[in-house]
Amino acid sequence: MTAPISRDDVAHVARLARLTLTDEELDTFTGQLASILDHAADVEALDLDDVAPTSHPYPLENVVRPDEVRPCLDRDEVLAEAPSAEDGMFRVPPVLGEAP
Amino acid sequence: MSPVERFQTAAGVAAAVATGERSARSVLDEHLARIDEREGEIHAFNHLLADEARARADEIDARIAAGEDVGPLAGVPVALKDNLCTRGIPTTCSSKILDGWRPPYDATVVTRLRDAGAVVIGKTNLDEFAMGSSTENSAFGATRNPLDTSRVPGGSSGGSAAAVAAGFAPISLGSDTGGSIRQPAALCGVVGAKPTYGRASRYGLIAFASSLDQIGPFARTVEDAALLMEVVGGHDPLDATSIPEPFPDLRGTLGRGVEGLRIGLVEELLGGEGGFQPEVQARTREAADALEAAGAKVDVVSVPASTYGLSAYYLIAPAEASSNLARFDGVRFGLRDERATMGETYDATRTAGFGAEVKRRIMLGTYALSSGYYDAYYGKAQRVRTMIIDDFDAAYERFDVLLSPSSPCVAFPLGDKTADPLTMYLNDVCTIPSSLAGHPAMSVPFGTGAEGLPVGIQVMAPALGEEQMFRVAAALEAAAPGGAR
Numbered sequence: 214m215t216a217p218i219s220r221d222d223v224a225h226v227a228r229l230a231r232l233t234l235t236d237e238e239l240d241t242f243t244g245q246l247a248s249i250l251d252h253a254a255d256v257e258a259l260d261l262d263d264v265a266p267t268s269h270p271y272p273l274e275n276v277v278r279p280d281e282v283r284p285c286l287d288r289d290e291v292l293a294e295a296p297s298a299e300d301g302m303f304r305v306p307p308v309l310g311e312a313p
Numbered sequence: 314m315s316p317v318e319r320f321q322t323a324a325g326v327a328a329a330v331a332t333g334e335r336s337a338r339s340v341l342d343e344h345l346a347r348i349d350e351r352e353g354e355i356h357a358f359n360h361l362l363a364d365e366a367r368a369r370a371d372e373i374d375a376r377i378a379a380g381e382d383v384g385p386l387a388g389v390p391v392a393l394k395d396n397l398c399t400r401g402i403p404t405t406c407s408s409k410i411l412d413g414w415r416p417p418y419d420a421t422v423v424t425r426l427r428d429a430g431a432v433v434i435g436k437t438n439l440d441e442f443a444m445g446s447s448t449e450n451s452a453f454g455a456t457r458n459p460l461d462t463s464r465v466p467g468g469s470s471g472g473s474a475a476a477v478a479a480g481f482a483p484i485s486l487g488s489d490t491g492g493s494i495r496q497p498a499a500l501c502g503v504v505g506a507k508p509t510y511g512r513a514s515r516y517g518l519i520a521f522a523s524s525l526d527q528i529g530p531f532a533r534t535v536e537d538a539a540l541l542m543e544v545v546g547g548h549d550p551l552d553a554t555s556i557p558e559p560f561p562d563l564r565g566t567l568g569r570g571v572e573g574l575r576i577g578l579v580e581e582l583l584g585g586e587g588g589f590q591p592e593v594q595a596r597t598r599e600a601a602d603a604l605e606a607a608g609a610k611v612d613v614v615s616v617p618a619s620t621y622g623l624s625a626y627y628l629i630a631p632a633e634a635s636s637n638l639a640r641f642d643g644v645r646f647g648l649r650d651e652r653a654t655m656g657e658t659y660d661a662t663r664t665a666g667f668g669a670e671v672k673r674r675i676m677l678g679t680y681a682l683s684s685g686y687y688d689a690y691y692g693k694a695q696r697v698r699t700m701i702i703d704d705f706d707a708a709y710e711r712f713d714v715l716l717s718p719s720s721p722c723v724a725f726p727l728g729d730k731t732a733d734p735l736t737m738y739l740n741d742v743c744t745i746p747s748s749l750a751g752h753p754a755m756s757v758p759f760g761t762g763a764e765g766l767p768v769g770i771q772v773m774a775p776a777l778g779e780e781q782m783f784r785v786a787a788a789l790e791a792a793a794p795g796g797a798r
Contacts, residue, residue, distance in 0.1 A: 215686065223680075226679045230663075230679045231642070231660050232660070232663055232664055232675065232676070233661070233664040242672070242673060245673060245734050246673070246676065246677055246680065248734075248735050249677060249735055250680075252623070252624055253625075253627065253628055254624075255620075256624040256625055256628070256694055256697050257690065257693055259621070259693065259696075261693060261700070264699050264700060265696070265699055266698070266699060267699045267702060268695060269524055271510045271511045271556060271751050273554065276553040278550055286417050291417050294416075296643060296644075296647070296649035296651070297649065297651075303644055303645055305644055306653060306658050307654055308655040
């Protein structure tokens with residue numbers, strides 16, 4: 214059995230998921246996630262090495278379409294809904310280094 | 314059936330509008346009047362599209378006057394869950410992170426509705442990103458059950474279920490990941506169906522858990538649910554998970570009865586170990602008796618692995634959600650809380666844009682997929698999914714359809730289950746197994762339980778078994794206490 218989820222685990226997972234939590238939220242979520250994972254202990258306890266995993270309930274193989282040029286979304290219409298756009302592109306704050 | 318009742322069904326409206334007996338505009342105005350009267354207390358809609366709908370109804374009437382066949386849903390008002398993309402019309406998933414966003418394209422089901430002559434009347438409220446069982450997790454406020462406004466409509470498609478139950482529209486579309494059509498249908502006393510995974514195109518359905526999500530109908534009659542399912546179902550090249558087989562003629566099967574069909578009551582989903590309301594259990598046994606009286610062979614069957622369904626689902630669905638919801642980062646659409654750098658902008662946007670339940674599931678899913686825990690949680694859950702499919706396969710060797718309650722309880726009071734997430738998750742115990750298996754399942758109203766509130770019976774079938782599922786649903790509807798609705 215894995216150890217119960219800790220406050221540090223939740224803080225780590227929140228960082229991975231790009232969420233900022235207050236101390237109070239961290240406490241609440243730790244308790245709630247622990248209780249949900251505790252309920253999942255029945256699954257965790259099963260010996261299922263001989264059972265194949267299912268990732269898709271209705272397997273279809275090699276779904277392809279003809280390699281033909283088709284109309285796509287209108288660029289201006291898409292960019293009109295973006296938080297910020299410039300010269301036909303999405304505009305974002307600096308990704309690397311210091312802010313200008 | 315009296316004329317008034319006939320005009321409340323989609324089939325009745327479409328027939329009357331197509332022949333010019335009624336105008337699409339008068340049908341619409343009647344529904345808008347009902348919305349005007351009760352929407353304030355129910356809050357089924359995030360966006361009411363009254364002006365767009367009036368223009369659309371007038372267009373339909375003009376085309377019919379010109380002798381055109383406008384399709385099988387001629388002039389039928391339809392409500393859409395607000396996670397279905399509508400071009401130029403806000404689509405929010407009831408989340409602040411998409412507030413104000415207008416999609417640049419229509420979902421395939423929306424295109425098909427338009428091609429069938431339907432009139433889209435509004436976008437309905439849901440639990441944020443379809444995560445919930447009560448529609449209380451909406452960033453724009455809860456929806457209330459039209460039958461008792463102190464109670465929830467169920468969820469996550471609570472707005473779509475409430476819209477049909479309140480007479481705001483004869484039919485609506487929802488989405489079902491672990492029961493989000495069937496459970497609210499049960500709690501609101503309407504019919505709700507989830508087809509086989511891949512039967513309805515998910516192009517334009519904003520993803521929650523991609524290996525589980527399916528679109529399906531709400532209606533006040535089994536016939537209307539079949540009609541709407543036929544319109545939106547069938548192969549779509551824009552969805553790579555779409556099943557190529559042609560969609561069956563469901564309405565043609567409704568009158569065939571259940572003589573000789575083998576129906577199994579799923580032992581594990583009857584609430585033997587408690588937690589189910591006794592009235593719900595009683596109605597389920599009466600439903601089985603009614604089907605037996607109609608000529609079906611009924612027996613109890615065991616689907617042992619279904620007892621692990623809830624645990625497996627609440628690992629798989631959050632895992633897929635954590636991945637799908639990574640796209641909401643403030644770059645291309647919706648909310649951006651802009652900071653000095655992109656990284657800080659991601660954090661600020663997602664922290665401000667997502668509600669508590671969405672954050673909880675993203676973190677649960679991220680944890681279940683993270684290094685060191687993947688095998689113990691996500692990997693195990695995927696293997697349990699195989700066990701559930703195998704156990705269903707064994708049951709369907711002996712039975713044509715399976716039966717259970719749709720929900721362990723009738724509609725519960727607002728706020729009753731919001732304190733503890735796990736208590737809320739337990740609402741999905743009956744609906745989750747078929748979701749994990751990718752099988753079709755639907756809820757049909759059958760009598761009432763505590764406080765005179767409706768009870769829903771779940772009819773489950775194997776993959777591509779929609780025809781026998783709807784046959785049994787029609788028989789249940791006919792045998793329901795109080796007679797055919």
